[in-house]
Structures are given as structure tokens and as C-alpha cells.
Amino acid sequence: MTGRGAAALAALATSAVCALSLGNLLYLYIALLLLLLLLYGLVSCLWARRTAECRQFLSASSVPRGGSAMLTAQVYHACPLPVAALRGEYLWGNQTEECEFSAAPFKPVSRRVSLSARHVGCFDAGMRVLWVQDLFGLFRMKKTPASGDAVLSVLPRPFDIEKPRFTLGDDGSAALGRTQEDYNAPEDVRAYRPGDAMKRIHWKLSSRKRELLVRRFETPAPPDTLILLDCDTPRGGEGVPEGKESLRDALCETAVAVARMQMADGSPVRLPIYGARANEFASDQAEGLTLLQEMLAAQPFGGGEDFSRVLNLELRRMRRTGAAVIITTRLDAQIVEGVSHIRRMGPSARLYLVTYTPDDPACQPYVSRLQHHLVEVCYVTPA
Numbered sequence: 339m340t341g342r343g344a345a346a347l348a349a350l351a352t353s354a355v356c357a358l359s360l361g362n363l364l365y366l367y368i369a370l371l372l373l374l375l376l377l378y379g380l381v382s383c384l385w386a387r388r389t390a391e392c393r394q395f396l397s398a399s400s401v402p403r404g405g406s407a408m409l410t411a412q413v414y415h416a417c418p419l420p421v422a423a424l425r426g427e428y429l430w431g432n433q434t435e436e437c438e439f440s441a442a443p444f445k446p447v448s449r450r451v452s453l454s455a456r457h458v459g460c461f462d463a464g465m466r467v468l469w470v471q472d473l474f475g476l477f478r479m480k481k482t483p484a485s486g487d488a489v490l491s492v493l494p495r496p497f498d499i500e501k502p503r504f505t506l507g508d509d510g511s512a513a514l515g516r517t518q519e520d521y522n523a524p525e526d527v528r529a530y531r532p533g534d535a536m537k538r539i540h541w542k543l544s545s546r547k548r549e550l551l552v553r554r555f556e557t558p559a560p561p562d563t564l565i566l567l568d569c570d571t572p573r574g575g576e577g578v579p580e581g582k583e584s585l586r587d588a589l590c591e592t593a594v595a596v597a598r599m600q601m602a603d604g605s606p607v608r609l610p611i612y613g614a615r616a617n618e619f620a621s622d623q624a625e626g627l628t629l630l631q632e633m634l635a636a637q638p639f640g641g642g643e644d645f646s647r648v649l650n651l652e653l654r655r656m657r658r659t660g661a662a663v664i665i666t667t668r669l670d671a672q673i674v675e676g677v678s679h680i681r682r683m684g685p686s687a688r689l690y691l692v693t694y695t696p697d698d699p700a701c702q703p704y705v706s707r708l709q710h711h712l713v714e715v716c717y718v719t720p721a
Contacts, residue, residue, distance in 0.1 A: 343379065343476035346372055378419070379472035383479055386417035386441075387470045392426070392483035394465050400491035400632065401455045403587060407490055409453055411465045413439040414446045422471040431461045455492040457583040458590045460636050463490045493631040494590035496598045502563060502661040502688055527551045561660030562608050563600045564685070566652060567593045568645040568666035569613030569637055574693055575720075581694070584720035585667055588692045590634040592718050596663050598627050610652065613642035649676025656683035664689045669704045678711040688714040 339347070350372040357365035390413065397408040413424055424439040430453050440447045453463055464483075471478045527540055530550035540551045567589060575581025597607045597619075606622040609630065615637055619630045643651070645666060656662075662685050664677055669691055681687040689708060691701070696717040705715050 340471075340475055340478050342474070343376070346376060346476055350376065375474055376476060379474050379476035382417060382419035382421050383470055383472045383477040385419060386415045386421045386424075386443075387479045387481050389416035390414070390424070390468060390470060390481050392465055392468050392481075394483065394488070396453075396463060396488050396490055399489075400493055400635070402493050402495045403455055403458050403591070404495060405455050407453045407455065407463075409451045409463055409465075409488075410448060411437070411439075411451070412446045412448045413468065415441075415443055415470075417443055420473050422473055422475065425469040425471075426465050427467040427469070428463070428465045430463050434466070453490065455490070457580065458492050458494045458587045458635055459583075460489050460491050462488075464488045491632060491635045493628075493635050494587065494594045496591055496595040496627075499592075499595045499599060501599050502596065502663055503686055526554045528554050561685075562606045562655070562658050563596070564652065564655055564659045564662045565593055565596055565607065565609040566645075566648060566662065566664045567609060567611065567634075568648075568668065569611055569639055569642050570645055570668075571640045572692070573668040574695070578694060581720075585692055585694075586639050588718050588720040589639070589665055589667065590631075590637075592665050592690050592692065593634060594627065594631055596665075597630055598624070601627065608655070610648075611637060612645075612648045612651075613637045614640060616642070646670075646672035646676050649673065649680065653679065653683060656680065656685060659685040661686045661688070663687075665692065666690075667692045669701050671704070674704045674707050677708060677713055681711050681713050686714075687712075688716060690716050690718050692718045692720065694719060 350369055353365045353369035353372065356362065357369055392411060392413050394409065394411040397410070401407050409428060409430075411426060411428065413426070415421075415424070421441050423441050424447075426437050426439060426449070427434050428437065428451060435451070437449050437451055439449055466482070468481045468483060469478060470481065527543060528551065530539065530544075530552050534552045538552050540553050544551045572582055572585035572589065575585050578584070593609060597609065600607045601622060601624045604622050606620070609619040611617045611619070611633065617633055617637075619626075619633055621629070645668070649664070652662075662680050664673075664680075664687065666673065666689070677687055677689055691705075693701075696719065708715050
């Protein structure tokens with residue numbers, strides 16, 4: 339019951355008391371009129387609520403950041419008594435908005451709402467509550483849609499960056515030359531062809547088969563590009579509207595940009611995720627980029643392993659790594675030491691520092707130390 343309904347009930351009680359006390363028929367008529375209004379409001383509201391149905395669906399399950407999706411809600415009720423317009427509350431992200439539906443009975447009424455994808459992540463979207471009210475505003479009841487909330491994934495949108503460089507001799511050709519002369523890893527043999535090196539001839543097998551046979555060796559896979567992403571709560575952004583969310587967007591989109599650049603020509607990419615939802619991405623096909631975008635959108639960016647420890651854990655991959663790309667919002671002595679250690683292990687190293695203050699004097703000594711160890715330092719400012 340609304341405040342107006344409570345006032346009508348109080349007026350009904352007062353009129354009834356006056357009618358019984360004074361014997362005046364006018365008060366009795368007023369009491370009967372208010373009783374009819376209350377009964378009508380209660381019956382129509384209950385009827386509409388019981389027969390109300392709400393169906394909803396999203397135009398897409400995922401959209402890139404900056405895009406939009408359409409939420410379509412369809413409301414139906416079978417109450418022949420006139421009621422007020424139905425109001426719905428829908429959830430988008432962490433905010434609740436309202437929309438209104440026509441109260442016409444016996445036919446579905448649709449309403450489309452545009453959902454603007456401002457930040458990367460997985461957000462609940464959908465009609466949560468449907469409010470039914472009688473024509474006079476005396477009663478207001480809610481009904482929860484049976485379909486529940488849907489989840490809309492807002493995917494990071496990559497941008498163009500400079501291709502990470504491999505260290506000299508780690509582009510795969512040097513490894514191929516070494517493997518071809520590795521007599522401990524033969525894959526097969528084939529017939530001798532003019533121009534083959536004499537040291538590759540399998541003399542024992544050739545004498546047995548009475549023809550010259552040449553060892554054939556495995557072709558090594560190209561080295562990996564290892565992307566190390568800081569999945570802890572972003573540092574900075576205080577005092578900037580939606581600063582933390584924008585830092586998270588920049589972290590994800592930088593990682594996707596590096597992966598897209600490397601996978602465009604078939605180079606293998608690995609991105610271990612040490613956040614609250616531990617996972618790992620590995621692919622050398624451009625078609626795998628969507629999977630990486632979905633994995634990053636689902637990552638809450640809070641908790642998980644400390645990033646300086648992640649740098650030490652990933653040292654075991656350096657034998658197969660040609661280039662390491664580190665993406666973070668924080669720069670301290672532990673991270674500098676971890677990145678420098680990676681660089682000393684052999685692969686080229688590039689660090690992307692995502693920050694609103696690239697000229698921060700507190701970071702300059704750390705940047706100088708990284709550059710001293712031949713680590714390329716790049717800055718990314720959130721949009």
C-alpha cells in the first residue's frame with residue numbers, strides 16, 4: 339500500500355466513525371466510496387501482478403568497449419481492469435535505471451533500452467523488478483521476472499602499437515641452423531640430393547641400404563612472445579572520474595594490442611593470468627584473439643599473486659621466449675629487479691607503464707635503471 343492508500347484508509351475509518359456517531363448519511367456515502375476505491379485498487383493490482391509476465395533478451399552477449407547493446411524487455415498482463423502504467427527497474431553494471439511500459443492488457447508491450455559499454459568487464463544487465471500499480475495509486479506491488487539477469491561482456495578494444503623486437507639470433511633462423519646440425523635430434527632420413535652437406539649423411543644406414551641417405555631434423559618452433567599482465571588492483575587514478583576503470587581498460591587493451599600484433603604473422607603468444615581467476619592464454623592464430631578478450635573481460639583485477647612474484651615465477655619460460663612484454667600500473671624496486679632479471683636471461687623486454695602521470699619524478703629512477711638494463715619503457719595514458 340502506498341502513502342496515498344494509507345491516507346484513503348484513514349479517511350475511510352474517519353468517515354465510518356462519523357457516520358456511526360452522527361448518523362449522517364453523507365459520511366456513510368463517503369466511507370462506501372472510499373471502500374469501493376480501495377477494493378478496486380487492491381483487486382486490479384493483485385490481478386495485474388498475478389498475470390504479469392516479463393521476457394527480456396540482449397542483442398549481443400559481448401560488445402567491444404565504446405559500443406552498445408540493446409536490452410529488449412517485453413511485458414504482458416491479462417487484467418481487464420484499468421491499471422496505471424507498469425514500471426520496470428533494470429540493472430546495468432552497478433546502476434539501476436527505470437523504464438515505463440504501457441498498461442494495455444492482453445497484448446505484449448516492448449521497450450528497448452540502449453546499454454552503453456563504457457568499460458571493460460562482465461556486467462549484469464536485465465530487468466530486475468516490475469512494479470504494478472492501480473489506477474488511483476493506492477497500491478503498488480512488485481514482481482520479479484523469472485528470466486533473471488543476463489551478463490554482457492564488454493571486450494577490450496586493441497589499438498596499434500609498435501611490434502616487439504626479438505633479440506638478435508632469436509627470430510627462429512638461428513635456432514633452425516643449430517637444430518639442423520644437432521646429430522642427437524634426427525627426425526627421419528631421406529635420399530641424398532646434390533648440395534647436401536657431407537656431415538649430414540647417415541653412413542651406417544647408407545652402407546646397409548646401398549644408397550646415400552641424409553639425416554632430416556626437426557624444424558624448431560618460433561620463440562614465444564610472453565605477455566605478463568599485472569592483474570592486481572590498478573594503482574593511481576585517484577581524483578579522476580572513473581579512473582580505476584579506465585586504468586583497467588588500458589591494461590587489457592594494451593595486452594590485446596600486443597597479442598594481436600604478434601599473432602598477425604603466426605607468432606606464438608603466451609599470456610598467463612595470475613589474478614583472482616587464474617588462467618592462461620596460448621595461441622599463434624589471429625582467430626584466438628576473441629578468446630583472449632573474453633578472458634580479460636572476465637578478470638576482476640584484484641587479488642591473485644603479487645606481480646613482483648609473478649615476474650620471478652615466469653623466469654622458467656625464458657628458454658622458449660624471444661620477447662617479454664610487461665604491462666603494469668605500478669613501478670617499484672621489486673618489479674624493476676624482476677624485469678631486469680628477465681632481460682638478463684636473454685629475451686628482449688618491453689615494459690608498458692599505464693599511468694595518468696608519466697612525468698612522475700618518483701618513477702624516473704626506476705625507468706633509468708630499466709633502460710640501463712636495455713629494457714624498453716613505454717607509457718600508456720588511459721583514454
